[in-house]
Amino acid sequence: MTIPTVRAAVMDGPGAMRLQDFPEPTVPADAALIDVSLCGICGTDKHIYKDEVKSHPLGVPTKFPIIPGHEIVGTIERIGAKAAARMSLTGGTLRAGDRVVPVVDLRCEECVGCKTHPGWPSCERGETYGWGISCRDAPHLFGGFAEKMYVLPQTKLAKVPDSVPDQAAVFAEVLAVGYTSVARMLHSLQLSGDGSSYVGDVVVQGSGPLALAHVIAAKIAGAHRVVVVGMPEYRTKFMGQFGVDLSLDATKLTREERTERVLHGLESGGADVVFECTGDPSVVEEGLSYLKPFGYYLVAGIYSDSGKTTTLNVQKYVSGRYATIVGNGGQTELSYAKALGMMESFAHTIPFEEVVTHRFPLDRHREAMETAISEQSMKVAFEP
């Protein structure tokens, strides 16, 4: 009798990817196995590949060797009885055949981080599918660049609504970050006589998938004008489909020109909110300078520690203008359900199914990574 195997793309270290076949694991009562439909390549995957990551949030290192990939949609192949009752993100029982998006940051529910911040990716153990759990030990399949993925007992699974296709759902993990950013911002906003509790005029720094997630989340939350400052042209043009009012190619303009064009494009003297979605610490002061007094700056893209620093005139851009800066290092568990709910409700006005621009089988992993890194793409996904 032969044991069936599961093929996966393994990364042994920066730049070093290869295929490997693992034995298909058995599934105990408190676990599950997912047949992966699509798995997106995240900016973090690219930074790891290019050796640009000193550490992940809360100081967690990459746990090589890994099966990368944490933007996953798939179908439950098997699920244990206990898991069926416990794993549903919003309640109810799961069963084989359900399409799901896994919450990728695990919570031990025992450490101080978990106990004091329910529902946030605040676990001190820092276990995250993809880069945060090694594939060295059985049952190995802890990432999405694989035919199947093993689901550990403490994982939550978000059920995909029937009307949301896989090519949209694979973007749920990213959109959940956008949702969490906007939710944190809305929450912080002061409702004064200016009644300014909606999103207002928005600038997004960056034009990749995370930037797109913030454009979408901001539009759905009622943003008035949205300006994108990004690169390259492929991406700034792509943004047009999503209701962006103005898209600037950052590389073709000086800081002064960008600022002048951004302020002109907003028509209102400045942005109410700026979302940083570049991952580059050098853009922070420029982003803050786009804000009106009392504005909000959300840092969402500077996710991994690259060791790079930001230089900033705090008086001029923060205290002197009453700015609020919110660091958003991830997304809440339940924001996955919110992201999928957005895809359900706003399908008629937002073309979610266009976000994945390129798909590759696992054995073309080099080409997939290069296409993602080239930025002549929006979301690149494996279709194992």
Add this chain to the structure above:
Amino acid sequence: MTIPTVRAAVMDGPGAMRLQDFPEPTVPADAALIDVSLCGICGTDKHIYKDEVKSHPLGVPTKFPIIPGHEIVGTIERIGAKAAARMSLTGGTLRAGDRVVPVVDLRCEECVGCKTHPGWPSCERGETYGWGISCRDAPHLFGGFAEKMYVLPQTKLAKVPDSVPDQAAVFAEVLAVGYTSVARMLHSLQLSGDGSSYVGDVVVQGSGPLALAHVIAAKIAGAHRVVVVGMPEYRTKFMGQFGVDLSLDATKLTREERTERVLHGLESGGADVVFECTGDPSVVEEGLSYLKPFGYYLVAGIYSDSGKTTTLNVQKYVSGRYATIVGNGGQTELSYAKALGMMESFAHTIPFEEVVTHRFPLDRHREAMETAISEQSMKVAFEP
């Protein structure tokens, strides 16, 4: 030399309307005169006409005789030099020819109410165009059911964006209430591990213009499902154009049937937010019963004091379910600009220009009031 006159519809008391010609006033340096393009008939106007108002918010009486009408859009005909600098709602200078929507609740800026709640309709003097300033004394023209309207020094005027037509802008005063309701609700929402800072699943009680304003404001703020419970059929059908997922005719169903249909329509076990837009205190407990635990109930329609009371099991529907009830008796000054901004940004997805279903000249005031009262209409407006 003859003094030019301005025609207006005057209400001497409940049910008693007539036309009257007033002398056209001169305009001092701190005032303005508006050529009224459209003026909507508000629910309050109807309640006054039908003698259903004991008092307005903060105990203010109707100041008969009045020129009713406070949902106004018009063009500045003349504006004094001081007023030009001061009256702009959001800054900048106004001039003759500008299209504007006046903020209808005046603020004296001297009383405790004004001093402690900047920007809100909290003035203890209770001066409001339409029902709250008598037309007995010169310059008389203090309401919108008239060819021209006199603008007092402390008034703020919201400039109408070029792309927003009059038939949309006339709805700005109502939509500003919807905006303020949603803003207050968003502001109160707790951002817990459930990341629930967006609007979620919504029920609107009522199907008149105020209900429509709340449907629109909630959709723009990212509402997932929206269910309307209203009447008559003309109105519940009308709602379909505005993205309502389910519209129920309240008169054809028992409370139990309504509740069952609402919960079924939401698919999620209850509403996150319910907006009361009926003006009827007897609907409050039913509305609260639609909510999930930790839900929000916004009272927006119960505006005038009719002397009617609400009976309510507070344990079952409020404390036992962690509900929050927010009373919203009006709108902030700056919410007018937000409402007009929404009309500018969301014109491609929301048919604002369909809201006014009937227009009448001033001399058909009886027919206009009857059409509004019949509820075989959405917004009825005078076109003086």
Add this chain to the structure above:
Amino acid sequence: MTIPTVRAAVMDGPGAMRLQDFPEPTVPADAALIDVSLCGICGTDKHIYKDEVKSHPLGVPTKFPIIPGHEIVGTIERIGAKAAARMSLTGGTLRAGDRVVPVVDLRCEECVGCKTHPGWPSCERGETYGWGISCRDAPHLFGGFAEKMYVLPQTKLAKVPDSVPDQAAVFAEVLAVGYTSVARMLHSLQLSGDGSSYVGDVVVQGSGPLALAHVIAAKIAGAHRVVVVGMPEYRTKFMGQFGVDLSLDATKLTREERTERVLHGLESGGADVVFECTGDPSVVEEGLSYLKPFGYYLVAGIYSDSGKTTTLNVQKYVSGRYATIVGNGGQTELSYAKALGMMESFAHTIPFEEVVTHRFPLDRHREAMETAISEQSMKVAFEP
């Protein structure tokens, strides 16, 4: 060999209490056993005893026969290895000998209520020590009116700081409700130009232990003036030690007199916040009438469903005055730690150790209940 026994006070139904000896349970790896030092008698215990409870929050019934008591402080006698790692409320490992206060509302972490509201007493199974778990089945000891209490696996235990004595810590469960009320209110407050984010002027309706908890929580959060409207004289006098500015005996004054005295005592034209801590639905409208416009009304005392209703002019007191009503049916898990932290930080200004005015051994259960019901007491506690 004889099995040791544990004595407890059992309630078989309203008014029917008796002593019973249970076998001392063994403690598996995921559970614990607490030696009860003190257990307070709660208003809910009294309402159950007097047959005034139709149902508890979320419709849960009393699970007779019960060992009542859920305001508990005790010492861990035994704790399993798994429980030692998991049960700590804020992180770290527990051990025998630690003094603890148990979080009394259990969460299954599997139902929709638990999944969507992390940390809140929102579990649909409604298991609560005292009234919400029957003592019929082994290991029986699910309430605090007993020498020892059995701690189920899903329970969280708050460690008592060394400087906080038992007679203060026994009040932590109640003070945690006050904390949660104030936290919800602070959270909802709008920070407008009026900068009104502190508590301001406060009225507490009621003068029992829950009222006292709200007085303390409000004072610690920076309340300006605090007025109590309660009864009987024993209690309104008692409040004097806790920084109350004015204490009124509700029974000796008409509604008009109370209102007049309250407003005079506040000196500012009304309360910013009113805390309902009476349990009586008939006080709601009067409490709302104490508020300034834009005020906050927290319903904290109307905990069990007695079937009684409230009658209310919603226009006059809610929408017409922009009031916010927040229903607070309990406390968050982590608020227990906050309450104990307050006892640690504010011991020099607030006499927490005076709150327990009467202590009884278990065999004087009738006298204990009568003393609590008499209201010639503040907190009455069993000292098993």
Add this chain to the structure above:
Amino acid sequence: MTIPTVRAAVMDGPGAMRLQDFPEPTVPADAALIDVSLCGICGTDKHIYKDEVKSHPLGVPTKFPIIPGHEIVGTIERIGAKAAARMSLTGGTLRAGDRVVPVVDLRCEECVGCKTHPGWPSCERGETYGWGISCRDAPHLFGGFAEKMYVLPQTKLAKVPDSVPDQAAVFAEVLAVGYTSVARMLHSLQLSGDGSSYVGDVVVQGSGPLALAHVIAAKIAGAHRVVVVGMPEYRTKFMGQFGVDLSLDATKLTREERTERVLHGLESGGADVVFECTGDPSVVEEGLSYLKPFGYYLVAGIYSDSGKTTTLNVQKYVSGRYATIVGNGGQTELSYAKALGMMESFAHTIPFEEVVTHRFPLDRHREAMETAISEQSMKVAFEP
């Protein structure tokens, strides 16, 4: 007939102070004249004196020559009839003999800044008593280092409660900043399952009067532990009277030692809130490093633009830890009343009257400035 004169200390430029006699102005109907009782020397006054200010918030320059001083308490000597009705900060009529604290930042109520942020010091004209209005032009008396101060029509005056002595009230302007900081922070806090809406564990960077204002405001808002990191020893010792749990002399410890001592002193693994009250941009990263994940950093001391910048690892301290940074460049108008209310309510636990440690007559202006600059003082005030 001789015109009476008013003596004032005039600053012609950095370091250049002298006495000058001005003619006592007449008081029109919309203005007032205050007899100055005490006027504190602010950090801003010292920075101007030492030529360390490039510009004030919103880019406003110092308007030399000036009569410095904007922390003022005094008695109304004369007040015009219109001013009597309009100038009261919270409503009611003012009269000669009333003790008052003036709101020092003026609002024109016409610019975009004023129109969109009611009640905040957001006026684009940047007129502020002391450094922001020149004494070159009549009626000259626009600062507090003078026997009398002229009160312009748009000014608000906060009435001092009878029980608050002048030596406390002179600190109201500073305490109002502390109040606004804490209010903004409370407002931004998320109320999650952790119920963490109170202030929690606090670090204050700095030990001057602004730091003290934040210590006081945080204690009144319920702070648990408070650690101060400041200098010199005179000031860190002084803090002991105000309930500070630990005071560290920053100059005697390395960054590593400070961090180690701060975290040990808090006992909880980090601060929930850090208040920057040093004015030195180089302390920001260290301050952020004291925070627990999800903590709040309030920039309150970096008020004037000195041209100095901050270098910061944004990933490590902001996004990776979900930090929120709030820039607070001043205080709301109504926060002055809140500060005076705190002095009234908490006089029994907080020794407000000790804050002014040194008083000088106007002719000893050099000595006064030097004493303030020496930091062998807490608040230094002129007693004209």
